[in-house]
Amino acid sequence: MIVRTFPLVAASVVLAAALALPVGAAPTPAATPAGQWKSPQEAWEKTCSRCHLTGVGPELRGRALPPEYIQQVVRNGMLAMPAFPHSAIDDATLNGVARLVSTSKMPKPAAKR
Ligand code: HEC
Structure with a gap:
């Protein structure tokens, strides 16, 4: 009995794998492609300001922080601040x-004050 049904089981496993593969291999829809932001202002308002204007992150305005420093912090993260990869914010927008x-x-x- 086991011997007789095995090819059938094996075939359905192969079939299931074949059906599952294209789905698994399909690229996940790019939720955040490069250049998704209309403007740096929009990126600031929809990401940074949610922490940096609410007291979660430190005040950044009026401190003349060097742009290179800001970019480094955003790309690499800093302690409690998450890093933002290129998929979240493209170079030009950053x-x-x-x-x-x-x-x-x-x-x-x-x-x-
Ligand atoms: C999830 C909340 C959060 C978001 C979103 C966020 N930050 Fe931050 N950020 C923080 C926190 C918290 C710190 C303080 C890190 C620490 O020192 O512990 C920080 C620190 C910084 C610093 C260093 C400030 C200093 O005093 O040296 C810069 C620059 C900065 N963030 C820029 C940005 C920019 C630009 C964005 C948007 C792309 C952004 N952050 C988005 C939470 C956030």
Whole structure:
């Protein structure tokens, strides 16, 4: 009995594998392709500001942080801050974000402290 059904079982395993493979091998839809951001401003508002304007991360505005430093921190992460790979933010956008942050001013009311 076992001998007689084995080829059938083996065949269905092969068939299942063949059916499963194309699905498994299909590239996952690129949720965050390079160049996804309309502007550095948008990237800042939808990522960085969610931590850096809410007190989760330190204040970055008005500190004239060097753009190179900002890019390094974003790409590599820094302690509690996650790293952002190229799939999350492309070089051109990060470049713009770094310049935006670097040249940003602290808004007036908060500057009174
Ligand atoms: C999930 C929250 C989070 C997000 C999103 C985030 N950061 Fe941060 N960031 C942090 C935290 C927390 C720190 C402080 C790290 C530490 O020293 O522990 C930090 C630190 C930094 C620093 C170093 C500040 C200093 O005082 O030297 C820079 C620069 C920075 N982030 C830039 C960015 C930029 C640009 C983005 C958007 C691409 C971004 N961060 C997105 C949480 C975040």
